[in-house]
Amino acid sequence: MxxxxxxxxxxxxxxxxxxxxxxxxxxxxxxxxxxxxxSEPLQTQAWDIYLEPFGHRIGPAEKALLLGRRVIESAAVLKSRLDLPGEPEAIVAARRPILFSLIREKLxxxxxxxxxxxxxxxxxxxxxxxxxxxxxxxxxxxxxxxxxxxxxxxxxxxxxxxxxxxxxxxxxxxxxxxxxxxxxxxxxxxxxxxxxxxxxxxxxxxxxxxxxxxxxxxxxxxxxxxxxxxxxxxxxxxxxxx
Structure with a gap:
């Protein structure tokens, strides 16, 4: 093919x-x-690792909000909901290596x-x-x-x-x-x-x-x-x- x-x-x-x-x-x-x-548990774990320094974790309400969304939209939702620093693009870029490491190891x-x-x-x-x-x-x-x-x-x-x-x-x-x-x-x-x-x-x-x-x-x-x-x-x- x-x-x-x-x-x-x-x-x-x-x-x-x-x-x-x-x-x-x-x-x-x-x-x-x-x-x-x-991969959804790994997606959540990647968010949790990224959010840990800010004192946050992904709860059931956040999971429901993020399901099926593009990652840039998810970052924007979390930035607004959790008052995160940085623009959504920067949040996505910082989380990316965390997610990729988990995917390579556990997918x-x-x-x-x-x-x-x-x-x-x-x-x-x-x-x-x-x-x-x-x-x-x-x-x-x-x-x-x-x-x-x-x-x-x-x-x-x-x-x-x-x-x-x-x-x-x-x-x-x-x-x-x-x-x-x-x-x-x-x-x-x-x-x-x-x-x-x-x-x-x-x-x-x-x-x-x-x-x-x-x-x-x-x-x-x-x-x-x-x-x-x-x-x-x-x-x-x-x-x-x-």
Whole structure:
């Protein structure tokens, strides 16, 4: 497979409000944090290490506020909420080596990830990554999981104007794949990500094993506990008669 294309190689995104109902899925778009890899505890730990000198930690309220956001938006939220010194860009830069060290040491793929990417390949589905995280971070995750060659396109949070729940990152990924949004399935684990996918006019499967998350993810077309559990749905949607 060719190297993944970046957002800069793609046409200008156009937003779609059409419903995917009844259409065959031709592409699968993957979120990264909490979906492909078990990185959200590491993201929180990196924030805690950064915040420790200022006497703060990430609590449940902060976790909920940051989930699915771009890192620059997360930094701005924490700066305002915790009265942190420095601009958001400086906060992101100072936290970056902390996060990367944790990722290199502790990152683990989510159960079913490799079965799912293999199933997409067998079905001939185009695949892309669309993440709120920055390009260098996503590149590191794909390298550590040996999945760099699995995705035809990668669009990241520093390549779009607006983060989730704005649909831009998903629509741009569809543009990169040359697949209409109504024929794309997004795999997400956060409410903001699910909302962004539906605003893009795409199918959405939410992957989350927590009963408490069911209400927040209810806009998704299906909710499954693990990545492997969505494979039968993808097979059905990819083979749908039109």
């Amino acid at each position: 060719n190297a993944p294309s970046s957002q800069g190689d793609c046409p200008t995104a156009g937003y779609s409000s059409s419903s995917p109902s009844g259409l065959r899925v031709q592409a699968v778009i993957f979120d990264v944090d909490g979906l492909m890899v078990d 683990r793929p989510m159960p079913g990830l490799y079965d799912l990417t293999a199933a997409c390949a067998r079905l001939g589905l185009a695949t892309a990554v669309a993440s709120s995280s920055y390009a260098d971070y996503v590149a590191l995750v794909l390298r550590l999981t040996n999945l760099e060659s699995r995705f035809a396109a990668v669009v990241t949070g520093d390549q779009v104007k607006s983060g989730k729940p704005d649909p831009e990152v998903f629509v741009r990924a569809a543009d990169c794949l040359a697949v209409h949004p109504s024929r794309c399935l997004v795999l997400e684990d956060s409410p903001n990500g699910v909302l962004a996918a539906k605003r893009a006019g795409m199918w959405c499967a939410a992957i989350n094993a927590s009963p408490a998350a069911m209400r927040e993810l209810s806009a998704a077309d299906v909710i499954r506990p693990q990545l492997g559990d969505v494979i039968p749905d993808i097979v059905r949607w990819a083979n749908r008669a039109e």
